[in-house]
Amino acid sequence: MKKYLITGLLVWIPLVITAWVLRSIVSTLDQSLLLLPASLQPDNLIGFKLWGLGTLITLLVVVGTGMVASNLLGQRLVRIWESVLSRIPVVKQIYSSVKQVSDTLLGPGGQAFRKALLIQYPHQGSWTIAFQTGQPIGELAQHLPTDSVSVYVPTTPNPTSGFFLMMARKDVIELEMSVDEALKFIISMGSVAPEQGKH
Structure with missing residues (x-):
């Protein structure tokens, strides 16, 4: 009985959590329709709520903005x-702070989370996975070893919080695993091992 219960949970828990996350995202994006005047909101025009319409419109606006901003006229605007x-x-x-962070994380030239690293943290002999986010520059670089890297150490099981460190490159080990595999390993608290032989 216990075996069947655990097997059933392993099937349903990922499905339920996935559905809940998707529902939360769509419900949040649907709120964008509230920015329209009441007379133009679909609920009032057709008399009932179309779930997901706000998400679709938001995605179209974002993609459209990207298309416009990619050409010369759009870049000028x-x-x-x-x-x-x-x-x-x-x-x-x-605005400048948020833009700098978003450009670093999402921009094609950004170096954030491009490499998975193995470092000793929080003390010698204790190892964890981290991500290279760039290199120290300016005044910081003057006080650090010549070849240093900026590193983000995520917490588990929530990798959106963590610690920012600056370390000598000789003290970090670059891993062959992808960032996605490293994140899965962190979120699962080490129970989901990276696949071998794909790199």
């Missing part, structure tokens, strides 16, 4: 918009 925002106190600091 983005620069003008950023120039306007840079003149507004408080907004300037918030």
